[in-house]
Amino acid sequence: MRRRLKQLYLFLLRENLLYLLAVVFALVLCSSILISLLEADISFADGIWWSNVTMTTVGYGDIAPHSQGGRIVAAVIMFCGIGLLGTLSASFAALLISRKMKENKGMLPSSATGHVIICSWNERAKAILKELRADAQTADSPVVLVAEIEEKPVDDPNLFFIRGAADEEALRKANLPEAKTVIVLGDDQADPAARDAKTVLTVLTIESINRDVYTVVELMSKANEQHCRWANANEIIVSSELSSHLLASAALNHGISGIVADLLSRQRGHELHSMSAPAELAGKTYLEVLVAMKTSRNATVIGVMQRGGGFVSNPAADYRVAENDLLAVISDERIRT
Structure with missing residues (x-):
């Protein structure tokens, strides 16, 4: 928490907003004290509320000065408050626009994680x-x-x-x-x-x-x-x-490039992806895994990726799927285990 507050302080100081906020705070505080002294029926707490309402030009009318001095204070805070708040709003807007421009220009570091x-x-x-x-x-x-x-x-x-x-x-x-x-x-x-x-x-x-x-x-x-x-x-x-392999395959097997493109794209048709072998299928034969995946999840297993090893495409029917193996499957959507 202390670190965040320090970062906020340094940010306001660097962007020259700290002085402007201090002036706004001082104006609200001074006007609240003066209006509570000049108006007998306005307390200091009510004076803070009145100062904020007057400065922002909301003007509820629930609290209003009646003395000459109170009206002078009100006039001062009206003119000064509008200018200060306008300057503050413009500063924040300019800061946001500048940050957006810097982001689009690639000038700011990223805080993304797991990306x-x-x-x-x-x-x-x-x-x-x-x-x-x-x-x-x-x-x-x-x-x-x-x-x-x-x-x-x-x-x-x-x-x-x-x-x-x-x-x-x-x-x-x-x-x-x-x-x-x-x-x-x-x-x-x-x-x-x-x-x-x-x-x-x-x-x-x-x-x-x-x-x-x-x-x-x-x-x-x-x-x-x-x-x-x-x-x-x-x-x-x-x-x-x-590209060479795909071109040669297309020449020998007409239309194969469309099938490969369909499997590799997530924007159309079924997709080819890898997934961990379900725990209940560990130790089963490839044929048993093939039937179980097709029956329960409408997915076709085309191969097994061994952890720390290579890829076995279209394994033998009696091939045993280990617990840590990855399955290469074709399905209509990604399967999560």
Whole structure:
């Protein structure tokens, strides 16, 4: 509490509002004392009420001065009070407008916690943000964008913008130590080699600040994948390789790209996602889990992600699902256990 009061005091002092508030307080106090001395039927408590009502031009009329001196006090507080309150209101309005402008320009640090950080802004980042907002888990969650652009690119109340390159200063302003996930996108303005080098450097910076954050990285060349692994990235997506696989699959299996797009998007159709294996299914065979999930939750299990291991797609019928395994499922909505 003392810390908050100190912060409030320093804020008022820094914004030159403390002096203005002191003048308003002094005017109310002095006018209350004078009106209670000049008017026999007005107490000091009533004088405070009258001063506030008169200064704000509300004018209830329940208390009114009758003596000449009291009317002079009333005239002074009317003229001075209107000016002071107008100045105070204008100062607060200017402060709010200035803060909003600074937020849109990415000049203020973020206090978000458990949030997602997106490094760089491009069409892929725009699509990522739409997908995050389409998912119930992240529809209203804070997302912090760190990018070298002029101002906040979209009107999203839960998107916070930090202007600058994804270096240590900008990432700390994005409150990286309290973040849950970081998505590192390549810089479209750089050539492919420099782009991946910059991405790896960003990952190293992220890991040096918060080793517990989950890092998803986009690379252009598979040759740089190992560098990202050495930097402790959690998931690496080589965009050129992924596109090549999808193009080849589409050539061999017509229409497959539409199916993949439908499964990966949360904005239409069913979605592909991971979930913890339900406790009652631990130790069961894949076939038993497949039937149980389809029967009880209308979800299709297509594979098992082993904790600390790899992904087993379409396991054998007698494969045993361990307690800590993750299930890759297709369902109409995200399943929570």
